[in-house]
Amino acid sequence: MHVLAPDYKSRLRYIIPALIVIAIVFPIFANKYLLTVVILGLIYVLLGLGLNIVVGLAGLLDLGYVAFYAIGAYGLALGYQYLGLGFWSVLPLAAIAAALAGCILGFPVLRMHGDYLAIVTLGFGEIIRLVLNNWLSFTGGPNGMPVPSPTFLGLEFGRRAKDGGVPIHEFLGIEYNANLKFIFIYAVLFMVVLAVLYIKHRLTRMPVGRAWEALREDEIACRSMGLNHVLVKLSAFTLGASTAGLAGVFFASYQGFVNPSSFTFFESALILAIVVLGGMGSTVGVVIAAFVLTVAPELLRSFSEYRVLLFGVLMVLMMIWRPRGLIRISRTGVVPRKGVAP
């Protein structure tokens, strides 16, 4: 780990406000295509951040991460169909549901040797996909399910109101614009990403964040010092899962429908590639990698056949040459107080 001088000021304190300003101005100029690409990028930033807690910080290999993403997405679709829930009520519920699923799955497995988690999560990802695919009467099977458009304070984003609300363009007295729904999703998503970024930034400096990293480095030493390894790992695992649940809700409302083919193992592999490329445990790296790996395929459509091959090569090469990621993780040092032995 690279340690910076205690009085080191990161250049990020200029870059982050600049980026936020760009992000706020962006939807005014963007067309629909650009907006959807950026939304997709942000969804993967969210997924990458969540998996980064699990893989990067806690060192637990989760290969079925997409299952929690699917829980969030189908949570919105099923919640609307059977309970009449909307975007806003599902958003927290999906995070809770995904966290619960993570808890139930993680608790028995995390007591054991770390590698078992990888294969159990791999199996779990496949179970969720198979159930979604086969339970025709409940989930619509391979055809998928429709997802309602989000609403904002009862205002709708369609040209005409469907659920007895008022279309937002009539309320605001502006002309109807098909982008409005995406601008809304973008805005909420952006705020959620910022919140998750902040929470993660704080967590890595809290005892639990330190415990994750310590457990990753040496489990036996941590347990000898009295850390409850199961609870510490479980907290990382459930936190990662709940982030994926949030991302799933955004993905479902962005796409307007959900079907099981969005939640294959390749999706898990893509998110893992984001974390690996971005550098395990590095937040900035993951944000950049998420955009690179989701936006680049949009630009290089003709290469889409080779996309998975590329991820594979990337993972192997990264592990051999830069197992800690492309961006160096550094930590600000501290000056010991007077009278404390160094």
Next chain:
Amino acid sequence: MDGIFLQQLINGLTLGSVYGLIAIGYTMVYGIIGMINFAHGEVYMISAYLAAISLALLAYFGIESFPLLMLGTLLFTIVVTGVYGFTIERIAYKPLRNSTRLAPLISAIGISLILQNYAQISQGARQQGVPTLLEGAWRFDVGTGFVQLTYTKIFILIAAFAGMALLTYVIKYTKLGRMCRATQQDRKMASILGINTDRVISYVFVIGAVMAALAGVLITMNYGTFDFYAGFIIGIKAFTAAVLGGIGSLPGAMLGGIVLGISESLFAGLVNSDYKDVFSFSLLVLILIFRPQGLLGRPLVAKV
């Protein structure tokens, strides 16, 4: 007894013996370096393609007698798959021997993605198939129904058990087997005693690949169809078999394979065939909760 029950028992036994063959690869690699070889399922998938290619080639040269076809296919598939196993170890595991615990796992996932995509691009995404090589079956009337025991299934059972017996002999009685067992017990000590442990680890990957190749040929014979995604599900199931039998234990892998194959077939035949994969995965989770050391394994103790 019901005809369906007996039929599923036979199906399960053949399927299970093949799971056992693949599980050997997982269990031996885990025994020797303590890691899950995630690319192992893909090795099986590659061998299925190789078997089909070799069958087509032999048919092209006008060879039609079953023993010759089988011999040629087995030889070709085993040799080429063995090379794959060796190469995978060289690329994904050997450079990472002293790396972090997570690194080899991720590089193995990378290899697995590469192989899947490679098969998809070079052979096409649709299902491939081979014709039935051994026609005919024995039929027995049982109660109200009947049980069918195809010659293919009998061949699979014989070949799978012959393969396992041969491997057991190699591990128990030959020099290579002694080196493997020594390295498994204590790698450092083995290398002090003059064993080239790096080479032994390579051998173990090749042995696993050879067993997967045998499984690939046999399953392709029985089911006839496969695609580039085939290694994924069978890989998890074979791993389940390895855990069920006790990971690291060779007889455990075989026993676990057969138990898993039979219970999965019975579930598919008697309960619901749509959810047979879900059943196997749930079984994996349940074993890990209630008996992580498996049927024949010893409890694992972490050493400092």
